[in-house]
Amino acid sequence: xxxxxxxxxxxxxxxxxxxxxxxxxxxxxxxxxxxxxxxxxxxxxxxxxxxxxxxxxxxxxxxxxxxxxxxxxxxxxxxxxxxxxxxxxxxxxxxxxxxxxxxxxxxxxxxxxxxxxxxxxxxxxxxxxxxxxxxxxxxxxxxxxxxxxxxxxxxxxxxxxxxxxxxxxxxxxxxxxxxxxxxxxxxxxxxxxxxxxxxxxxxxxxxxxxxxxxxxxxxxxxxxxxxxxxxxxxxxxxxxxxxxxxxxxxxxxxxxxxxxxxxxxxxxx
Amino acid sequence: xxxxxxxxxxxxxxxxxxxxxxxxxxxxxxxxxxxxxxxxxxxxxxxxxxxxxxxxxxxxxxxxxxxxxxxxxxxxxxxxxxxxxxxxxxxxxxxxxxxxxxxxxxxxxxxxxxxxxxxxxxxxxxxxxxxxxxxxxxxxxxxxxxxxxxxxxxxxxxxxxxxxxxxxxxxxxxxxxxxxxxxxxxxxxxxxxxxxxxxxxxxxxxxxxxxxxxxxxxxxxxxxxxxxxxxxxxxxxxxxxxxxxxxxxxxxxxxxxxxxxxxxxxxxxxxxxxxxxxxxxxxxxxxxxxxxxxxxxxxxxxxxxxxxxxxxxxxxxxxxxxxxxxxxxxxxxxxxxxxxxxxxxxx
Numbered sequence: 001x002x003x004x005x006x007x008x009x010x011x012x013x014x015x016x017x018x019x020x021x022x023x024x025x026x027x028x029x030x031x032x033x034x035x036x037x038x039x040x041x042x043x044x045x046x047x048x049x050x051x052x053x054x055x056x057x058x059x060x061x062x063x064x065x066x067x068x069x070x071x072x073x074x075x076x077x078x079x080x081x082x083x084x085x086x087x088x089x090x091x092x093x094x095x096x097x098x099x100x101x102x103x104x105x106x107x108x109x110x111x112x113x114x115x116x117x118x119x120x121x122x123x124x125x126x127x128x129x130x131x132x133x134x135x136x137x138x139x140x141x142x143x144x145x146x147x148x149x150x151x152x153x154x155x156x157x158x159x160x161x162x163x164x165x166x167x168x169x170x171x172x173x174x175x176x177x178x179x180x181x182x183x184x185x186x187x188x189x190x191x192x193x194x195x196x197x198x199x200x201x202x203x204x205x206x207x208x209x210x211x212x213x214x215x216x217x218x219x220x221x222x223x224x225x226x227x228x229x230x231x232x233x234x235x236x237x238x239x240x241x242x243x244x245x246x247x248x249x250x251x252x253x254x255x256x257x258x259x260x261x262x263x264x265x266x267x268x269x
Numbered sequence: 270x271x272x273x274x275x276x277x278x279x280x281x282x283x284x285x286x287x288x289x290x291x292x293x294x295x296x297x298x299x300x301x302x303x304x305x306x307x308x309x310x311x312x313x314x315x316x317x318x319x320x321x322x323x324x325x326x327x328x329x330x331x332x333x334x335x336x337x338x339x340x341x342x343x344x345x346x347x348x349x350x351x352x353x354x355x356x357x358x359x360x361x362x363x364x365x366x367x368x369x370x371x372x373x374x375x376x377x378x379x380x381x382x383x384x385x386x387x388x389x390x391x392x393x394x395x396x397x398x399x400x401x402x403x404x405x406x407x408x409x410x411x412x413x414x415x416x417x418x419x420x421x422x423x424x425x426x427x428x429x430x431x432x433x434x435x436x437x438x439x440x441x442x443x444x445x446x447x448x449x450x451x452x453x454x455x456x457x458x459x460x461x462x463x464x465x466x467x468x469x470x471x472x473x474x475x476x477x478x479x480x481x482x483x484x485x486x487x488x489x490x491x492x493x494x495x496x497x498x499x500x501x502x503x504x505x506x507x508x509x510x511x512x513x514x515x516x517x518x519x520x521x522x523x524x525x526x527x528x529x530x531x532x533x534x535x536x537x538x539x540x541x542x543x544x545x546x547x548x549x550x551x552x553x554x555x556x557x558x559x560x561x562x563x564x565x566x567x568x569x570x571x572x573x574x575x576x577x578x579x580x581x582x583x584x585x586x587x588x589x590x591x592x593x594x595x596x597x598x599x600x601x602x603x604x605x606x607x608x609x610x611x612x613x614x615x616x
Contacts, residue, residue: 053509077512084506090366091501091557096277098502104495105512109560116274123273132273133280136502148503152510 010059102154353570374437382408466593
């Protein structure tokens with residue numbers, strides 16, 4: 001199976017801070033890949049560099065062998081769908097129209113019946129059908145997060161870039177969203193994968209095919225959850241002591257966090 | 270078609286119907302406005318017959334309607350359409366509900382140009398009677414040019430545009446104040462008169478010229494509706510992930526709406542309120558989808574402007590209160606009421 005996404009030597013820096021240093025990795029088709037790391041490790045920056053929101057200093061990003069940085073933005077939006085941590089607005093539209101914006105890369109001016117149907121299907125898929133004509137600003141944080149995710153789904157992309165898609169969701173919806181992503185990605189009809197920045201190690205271990213462990217702008221480890229989430233890696237990256245047990249349930253491993261290592265150092269920071 | 274898609278389509282038809290209704294009401298107000306004035310009041314039937322050449326009234330009546338009142342009412346419609354659309358466009362591309370055509374400094378540029386012409390007789394182009402208007406227009410173009418130059422910087426975001434607009438307003442205001450300080454009484458009164466905002470100045474040729482410009486810019490603005498939706502709904506990152514280039518769209522929209530504003534206020538003087546209020550009232554009526562918001566704002570702007578001008582002409586007739594003042598006095602409280610009343614009817 002050929003690679004879906006190919007990132008080579010990606011670097012990004014703010015005027016006086018290097019955020020990403022020479023990042024290279026590939027993502028295969030039909031996979032969920034999680035990006036783990038502490039605050040400021042560069043998770044969001046990585047997603048934004050892949051979606052042309054930020055311009056990397058150097059490096060190449062190829063999606064299905066096409067260079068992302070040489071594509072018109074509208075083609076990028078047909079290939080990649082990015083979901084920010086949260087979307088606030090002064091001019092809220094109703095939920096249907098927000099999700100319809102996901103069809104914008106395909107619409108010239110007139111909405112076709114196909115576009116409406118796609119939106120309607122997506123709303124049902126994420127259990128949002130009752131909110132279709134509610135205004136975006138009158139929803140709860142978790143509902144809004146699902147609406148923005150629905151907009152990304154309506155884009156029909158080959159790669160989802162999700163920045164903490166479950167941070168505002170209740171437990172049931174966290175599981176629901178991750179399971180639906182898994183189903184979407186495993187659909188063999190079209191090449192599709194998801195790159196998900198996430199804080200919840202357990203959730204990542206349970207749903208990811210692979211995990212990228214990002215540490216100080218570099219990839220510390222990349223591989224299956226069992227390979228990446230070792231007590232040593234967790235200690236080095238997150239500064240906590242953990243026990244990892246293999247299980248035979250849904251999740252390949254269970255991680256038990258025992259506490260922070262070296263508390264004095266942490267308090268100094 | 271499933272029920273949600275169907276309801277979405279039906280909502281769309283309903284919104285079109287609402288806008289058609291608004292057009293009819295505005296049309297009636299225009300007919301009434303054409304009949305009212307200091308010389309002779311005509312009822313709407315007579316006015317309509319004269320206007321559509323079904324039955325020519327007395328030649329005097331016909332002259333009053335065609336030559337005196339029609340340019341004024343047309344100017345009100347065009348001014349309302351242009352300023353309201355410009356306001357909606359600017360608010361959307363900067364994602365800020367406080368923005369109006371006066372905020373970006375375009376109007377201050379025009380005021381500076383007019384003041385230079387009135388006080389020092391300094392005009393860039395002498396079109397005789399149009400010297401002041403031409404000056405106002407050219408100086409607001411200078412502001413447009415500054416906006417374009419700003420847009421070239423990669424780091425500029427929507428807040429910087431607003432802050433630069435405030436800075437331009439202060440600088441231009443200071444220069445105008447200095448000129449007022451040294452101006453003669455006659456010049457002062459001319460300057461004050463210009464700044465009121467009035468529809469009485471432009472004659473039919475000018476009105477048609479402005480109208481053509483606005484009519485050409487409108488469809489161009491409509492073409493950006495989807496991009497404005499993405500930008501106003503979710504900001505820059507959201508827009509990019511939807512395939513929209515925010516800085517490019519912002520620059521084009523700002524130049525277009527600044528042009529639309531400057532063409533109008535160069536001839537009418539300062540008319541501010543309609544560019545802020547008409548888009549907001551339209552948002553309450555039709556929602557924030559720019560494909561509908563732009564036409565709705567245009568219609569509402571025309572309605573507001575014609576209504577305000579007609580009230581200004583008839584309330585204390587034969588004294589005419591300038592439309593800029595009427596808009597602020599009548600529109601201000603209505604606007605405040607609409608914003609604070611419970612929002613249960615918004616959708």
